[in-house]
Amino acid sequence: xxxxxxxxxxxxxxxxxxxxxxxxxxxxxxxxxxxxxxxxxxxxxxxxxxxxxxxxxxxxxxxxxxxxxxxxxxxxxxxxxxxxxxxxxxxxxxxxxxxxxxxxxxxxxxxxxxxxxxxxxxxxxxxxxxxxxxxxxxxxxxxxxxxxxxxxxxxxxxxxxxxxxxxxxxxxxxxxxxxxxxxxxxxxxxxxxxxxxxxxxxxxxxxxxxxxxxxxxxxxxxxxxxxxxxxxxxxxxxxxxxxxxxxxxxxxxxxxxxxxxxxxxxxxxxxxxxxxxxxxxxxxxxxxxxxxxxxxxxxxxxxxxxxxxxxxxxxxxxxxxxxxxxxxxxxxxxxxxxxxxxxxxxxxxxx
Ligand code: SF4
Numbered sequence: 110x111x112x113x114x115x116x117x118x119x120x121x122x123x124x125x126x127x128x129x130x131x132x133x134x135x136x137x138x139x140x141x142x143x144x145x146x147x148x149x150x151x152x153x154x155x156x157x158x159x160x161x162x163x164x165x166x167x168x169x170x171x172x173x174x175x176x177x178x179x180x181x182x183x184x185x186x187x188x189x190x191x192x193x194x195x196x197x198x199x200x201x202x203x204x205x206x207x208x209x210x211x212x213x214x215x216x217x218x219x220x221x222x223x224x225x226x227x228x229x230x231x232x233x234x235x236x237x238x239x240x241x242x243x244x245x246x247x248x249x250x251x252x253x254x255x256x257x258x259x260x261x262x263x264x265x266x267x268x269x270x271x272x273x274x275x276x277x278x279x280x281x282x283x284x285x286x287x288x289x290x291x292x293x294x295x296x297x298x299x300x301x302x303x304x305x306x307x308x309x310x311x312x313x314x315x316x317x318x319x320x321x322x323x324x325x326x327x328x329x330x331x332x333x334x335x336x337x338x339x340x341x342x343x344x345x346x347x348x349x350x351x352x353x354x355x356x357x358x359x360x361x362x363x364x365x366x367x368x369x370x371x372x373x374x375x376x377x378x379x380x381x382x383x384x385x386x387x388x389x390x391x392x393x394x395x396x397x398x399x400x401x402x403x404x405x406x407x408x409x410x411x412x413x414x415x416x417x418x419x420x421x422x423x424x425x426x427x428x429x430x431x432x433x434x435x436x437x438x439x440x441x442x443x444x445x446x447x448x449x450x451x452x453x454x455x456x457x458x459x460x
Contacts, residue, residue, distance in 0.1 A: 111325035113262050114317065120286040120293055126316045127296035132158075136165055138295075143217035143242035144175045150234045151198050154251075158302075164193050175217060178203065179210035201229025219243045232278075240290045248285040249294045250278055253301020258284075259333035260305060263322035266334040273334070343394075343401040348374040348449075350390070350456065351409040356436050357453065359443075360429035367397065371444045372435075374452075379405060390456075395448045406452055 114122070132138070135158065137149030148168060152161045168189050172178040178186070183203065190199035205227040209217055217238075218224055224235040233254075236247035250258075255268045258280050266273035286293050304315045310329060312318045323329045351358040359372040390406040435443065437457055440450065 111320055111322060113322055114284075114320040116284045117286075118320070119261070119284050119317070122316045123296045123300065124286070124289050124292050126300065127292040131292065131296045131299050136162060136169075141242050143219075143238055144178075145169060146241045147217070147230070147234075147238050148202070150237050151202055151229060152193065154198065154234075155195050156193060160193070164189070174215075175206050175209050176215045178206040179215075198229060204228045205230065217242070219245075221245065221247050237294060240294050244291065246285060246287045246290045248278070248281040249297065250281045251298065251301075253305075254281060254297045256307065256333055257297060257301050257305045257317070260310075260323035260329055261317055261321045263326065263328070263332065265331070267336050268333050269336055341401060342399070343403055345379040345403040345405070347377040347379055348404050348406045348452070349377060349387075349409060350374055350406055350453070353409075353434065356434035357440075358432065358434050359445075361431040361433075363430045368446045370430075371446050371449075373446060373449050374406075375429075375432075379403075390452075393448070404448070408456070 135149075137145050140146070149161070149165055152165055152168075171185070171189060172181055181203070183200075186199055186203045187196065190196060193199075208227060209215060218227075219239065219242075221232075221235045221239040224230055224238055225232055230238075233250045236249040237251075239245040239247040240249070255277055258264060258277055259268065262280055264273065264276050264280065266276075268274055268277060300315070300317070304311050305317075312321070312324045312329070315321070315324075318324050323332045349358075358375060360375050361372050362368050362370060364370050388408040390408055392403065392405045395402040395404060437453070440453055445453070
């Protein structure tokens, strides 16, 4: 059975990959300027490298230092970000530059925990800045790194879950080497972006394949675990089909909301008790985009008197804009939602 990688062997393989294949000539590489590294890390969140390059270059040309950025107007900053999306990144960047300027005299802080207190900078970005700019042995855990680690060590569960995230951070910290941390972190980002991609990872060229648990167990698609789907909400109602002297009682829905302005059968929540001489018809489910409506139609039989019918109609969970009795042949002339019209037509056919 395949053994997982030991932290030392793992780091050695990743650093070897960096020297052989790592990306080393991007505009924010070959610099120790924390401002440029920070800017690139923020721009690269949710955005591809090729898209980021021209934005990064324009930004640095207009605001070459953190002080220039701090002194820029909101409009100038937003105009340079325009088209890159996720604009809160730009607003936080601007705010953080002003804090660096006012609280740290324009000198970017070195301590990762202090870096993390700046707006828009999380633990992983702080780790990346500290390792790339200051050579500190800080771990990173962006989306790409999460994927590589989850697969290599078969760490189950959705990384958005606190426990799973903790397990990933533990692994990230254990594997991060004390030496050549910047090379290691860069290579982990590259591996996730280029080799261990979300769909169709190229395991045959991956330097980690020999001890990758997901690869050896043929279970790559299980990692990282997916976000659990929320149970689809549903609402259970009775629809009262009250027929009196060949007429059916309908409620007109208020103009806004589900089936706004259409005529529907009086609706009663299923937990409420209904009384009277009621016949249960076949239940069905009507699917709306955001919930399921479980309908139990109840036919108020001819034995029921009009008072009972009207009593039931007033238990409706929705205040109708209007209520009226319609003869069955008038139904084609009024606006009815499809399931109401289907139900009544079926009833007509069998009456
Ligand atoms: S072997 Fe495949 S699944 Fe495992 S880390 Fe490499 S690319 Fe990802």
